[in-house]
Amino acid sequence: MADNAVNVTLTIDGVPVTVPKGTLLVEAAKTVKQEIPVYCYHPKLGPAGLCRVCLVDIEGMPKLQIACNTPAADGMVVHTRNDKVDAGRAMILELLLVNHPLDCPICDKGGECDLQDYAMAYGRGSSDLVDPKTRKPKGVDLGPTIVLDEERCVVCQRCVRFDDIIADERQLVLKDRGVRDIIATSTGDPYRHNFTGNVTELCPVGALTSKTYRFKSRPWDLQRTQTTCTQCAVGCQMFSDVRYGVPLRTMSVEHDAISDGWLCDRGRYNIGFYDSAERIVQPLYRRNGTFVQIGWDDAFTLWGKALREALRARGPEAVGAIGGGRLTNEEAYLLQHLTRAVGSANLDWRAGLARQATPGAKGGTLAALDRAQAIVTIGEPLRERAPVLWLRILKAVRRGARLIAAATPAEAAAQCAGLAPIALVWDGVDPALGAAYDGAFAGFAEVATFIASEQGNARGAEAMGMLPAFGPGYAAVAPGRGTRAMLEDARAGRLRVLSILGANPAAYAPNAAAEALDALEFTVVSELFMTETAARATLVLPARGPLEKSGTTLNLTGDLLPLHASLQAPEGTLADLEMLIGLAQQLDVELPSAEDLERAVIAHAAKLPTGFGLGDARFDDGPSVAPPPHVHRTIFDGAGTAAHDPRLTSLRALEVGV
Amino acid sequence: MRKRLYNVGAILKGLSITFGFMFRKRPTIEYPSVKKQHAPRFHGLHELRRYGDGKERCIGCELCSSACPANAITVIGAENAPDDRKSPGERHAARYEIDELRCIFCGMCEEACPTDAIVLTPRFEMADYRRGSFIYAKDRLLVPPDAGVGEAPDERPGGIPGDLGRVAEIKSTTDVARGFSATHRGEILKTQRRGLAG
Ligand code: SF4
Ligand code: SF4
Ligand code: SF4
Ligand code: SF4
Ligand code: FES
Numbered sequence: 119m120a121d122n123a124v125n126v127t128l129t130i131d132g133v134p135v136t137v138p139k140g141t142l143l144v145e146a147a148k149t150v151k152q153e154i155p156v157y158c159y160h161p162k163l164g165p166a167g168l169c170r171v172c173l174v175d176i177e178g179m180p181k182l183q184i185a186c187n188t189p190a191a192d193g194m195v196v197h198t199r200n201d202k203v204d205a206g207r208a209m210i211l212e213l214l215l216v217n218h219p220l221d222c223p224i225c226d227k228g229g230e231c232d233l234q235d236y237a238m239a240y241g242r243g244s245s246d247l248v249d250p251k252t253r254k255p256k257g258v259d260l261g262p263t264i265v266l267d268e269e270r271c272v273v274c275q276r277c278v279r280f281d282d283i284i285a286d287e288r289q290l291v292l293k294d295r296g297v298r299d300i301i302a303t304s305t306g307d308p309y310r311h312n313f314t315g316n317v318t319e320l321c322p323v324g325a326l327t328s329k330t331y332r333f334k335s336r337p338w339d340l341q342r343t344q345t346t347c348t349q350c351a352v353g354c355q356m357f358s359d360v361r362y363g364v365p366l367r368t369m370s371v372e373h374d375a376i377s378d379g380w381l382c383d384r385g386r387y388n389i390g391f392y393d394s395a396e397r398i399v400q401p402l403y404r405r406n407g408t409f410v411q412i413g414w415d416d417a418f419t420l421w422g423k424a425l426r427e428a429l430r431a432r433g434p435e436a437v438g439a440i441g442g443g444r445l446t447n448e449e450a451y452l453l454q455h456l457t458r459a460v461g462s463a464n465l466d467w468r469a470g471l472a473r474q475a476t477p478g479a480k481g482g483t484l485a486a487l488d489r490a491q492a493i494v495t496i497g498e499p500l501r502e503r504a505p506v507l508w509l510r511i512l513k514a515v516r517r518g519a520r521l522i523a524a525a526t527p528a529e530a531a532a533q534c535a536g537l538a539p540i541a542l543v544w545d546g547v548d549p550a551l552g553a554a555y556d557g558a559f560a561g562f563a564e565v566a567t568f569i570a571s572e573q574g575n576a577r578g579a580e581a582m583g584m585l586p587a588f589g590p591g592y593a594a595v596a597p598g599r600g601t602r603a604m605l606e607d608a609r610a611g612r613l614r615v616l617s618i619l620g621a622n623p624a625a626y627a628p629n630a631a632a633e634a635l636d637a638l639e640f641t642v643v644s645e646l647f648m649t650e651t652a653a654r655a656t657l658v659l660p661a662r663g664p665l666e667k668s669g670t671t672l673n674l675t676g677d678l679l680p681l682h683a684s685l686q687a688p689e690g691t692l693a694d695l696e697m698l699i700g701l702a703q704q705l706d707v708e709l710p711s712a713e714d715l716e717r718a719v720i721a722h723a724a725k726l727p728t729g730f731g732l733g734d735a736r737f738d739d740g741p742s743v744a745p746p747p748h749v750h751r752t753i754f755d756g757a758g759t760a761a762h763d764p765r766l767t768s769l770r771a772l773e774v775g776v
Numbered sequence: 777m778r779k780r781l782y783n784v785g786a787i788l789k790g791l792s793i794t795f796g797f798m799f800r801k802r803p804t805i806e807y808p809s810v811k812k813q814h815a816p817r818f819h820g821l822h823e824l825r826r827y828g829d830g831k832e833r834c835i836g837c838e839l840c841s842s843a844c845p846a847n848a849i850t851v852i853g854a855e856n857a858p859d860d861r862k863s864p865g866e867r868h869a870a871r872y873e874i875d876e877l878r879c880i881f882c883g884m885c886e887e888a889c890p891t892d893a894i895v896l897t898p899r900f901e902m903a904d905y906r907r908g909s910f911i912y913a914k915d916r917l918l919v920p921p922d923a924g925v926g927e928a929p930d931e932r933p934g935g936i937p938g939d940l941g942r943v944a945e946i947k948s949t950t951d952v953a954r955g956f957s958a959t960h961r962g963e964i965l966k967t968q969r970r971g972l973a974g
Pocket of ligand 3: 840843844845846847848849874878879880881882883884885886
């Protein structure tokens, strides 16, 4: 009877159900496909017992009970629908609507609102209320991203609990009591942190809505595409909602293994740049110091001619390619294929501070963090660098895991003594530091390592062979020159033609990189905007952003994730893949067929790199360059998107602009 | 000979019918100088009404467009600027278009509208040479600011008169005809967002 100690059997609507002991009735009911309405309860936030809409009838109990905070017990007989329950729910809904403005026609939640849905399903359809409703402020500016409608709030406190429990920010509070209660920040300051947008999804009603989406559409107008966020290395799963070819909002996808159902504000709100007027939409060629617009045919001819001439005159050492984390796996694979096909091994994905993105054989899965007893963070704060990874670490800390930050390797190892499993989360910047931690934890039995690289598809670029010393699938090859060495070569006149796709090296160590780029004979830059690097190019190719192309990416834990295009790209732009196909024709290089490419990507992505740890010498590319001026710009540059249009791309600017 | 006489008889008989009609009441009318009286609830061209204070009734909620079985209505909402309120609440229709060629004049839009903003008038004379000019935007749908509130059927005891006597002035058909494509509508959303970003 050991089983009985952990499982209980009860009856829900006449169906016998066996669930683990301690399971809440609301969850137990889901196993027999009985939906119990909830407002304050949320699987990730737990019960709060505030709204009482989840009433159920339990035999033997005189009054209706709330399903969200009643654990299932052996022999319980539960009715989720009967006259008593229906009357109770109808009463609760009537009370919730007493002061509700019912302005559904102009409410951004209208059409996907739990209050609408439950009022239709369980409400009476009429009200005994004769007194006027209490009026409260509407359209309250809560912060840079969120608008609050105080009248619509049903005081479920999901937003408050998200801030306390999940994001650990503790900014939102419930002010006042009774009919006067309102949601506000405790200090009265604007509501601002990295994860604010999630409260708009948690709010069951239209009280908290996004400024960027306000009144732009109704949910039924939107064309929804599931895709992967590329703005950091986590690779959160999200929906891109598009109306008339304009991306109006992104919504999180419940994907417990990757993003756990959350999005950060960068991933959620940084979509305005797609229709920026400053986007480059035609190839630009520098003639006598100024850019002139040219056609794609001429662009390919010029690019091919420059490469052919450099190869003929100076040999393969005179050409090189940098392909940043904006590239999909397919594009990264083709770029290294092309470069290696002409005999050069001058290849790198690293444009700035990052040194390494693949943790090697010890690399853990994101879900493994949920079991870690100790988590050591090394380097830059993760809240900025890999926001949703930070949420998962907070989740582990809530569970009791020890978080160790800003410790020396020896201190960290001492603090972890006796704990297992252990997670090391390194930012991938300083190889010496990474190696030191690797060494300090060598004796521990269960260590999982993570590298939160600053660029979206950095690990994909590495797995596809965008490294001087590794080919696809981390196959060791005769090493060529990395980014730093290529820039040095350029200054010394050894490198003549450099193709930079989706990277902005000039944003880092501006003077040194600029000098190097200026010394080149021919620089090709594929970009969405006139970045620091593009401004120094000979040929600028207008590229497409991640919502505008399809392909795959690898996130920091090596999960192969799909990108599905949801937007029509502006006319005149091409995806980097198409650019590489055009160049291959110029160079007479045979490219793999679409099927072969797909097979190669899947095979190389699945290969687990073995034999190297954090800060491995084979990734080493010399000392790090000076950091760029703004932290968030580093991150944006990683995505390759619009580091140059601060108004539309950075949240910091959004705060000012709104 | 006999046969020929028989034929003359038939001709006379036929002509007698023809001439007979000359003295009967005519079923046709001299349109357009004479116009027919419609049934009281005839469904014709749409009108977007105003409140007494001149504010637009339409709040850009898109309920009409989602109720429309012919998918003829496009609405893009926007927030009212505090210093330039188009409608009483927070939201108004930045864009409101009806493709009258798609419309089947069923009146579902009128039915769905929570503010009685969109109504079908008895006006039916919309003929034009270009398809594009059948897409009516706010410039032709909205009651002009100086022309009162517009007339809703439910506020008209005794039904609708045959001719309302006022046809919304057509500002420019070329303007209307110019590409009302999805791209064009997307431009509106983009422009709005640029305004938002600063
Ligand atoms: S604002 Fe929304 S989430 Fe927050 S308490 Fe009100 S209804 Fe709940
Ligand atoms: S954590 Fe990264 S991948 Fe996830 S939503 Fe934020 S930016 Fe996107
Ligand atoms: S009358 Fe009918 S078909 Fe015409 S716009 Fe209204 S709802 Fe659509
Ligand atoms: S006409 Fe009526 S239903 Fe249509 S958008 Fe305007 S207010 Fe809504
Ligand atoms: S969901 Fe049970 S009380 Fe709110």
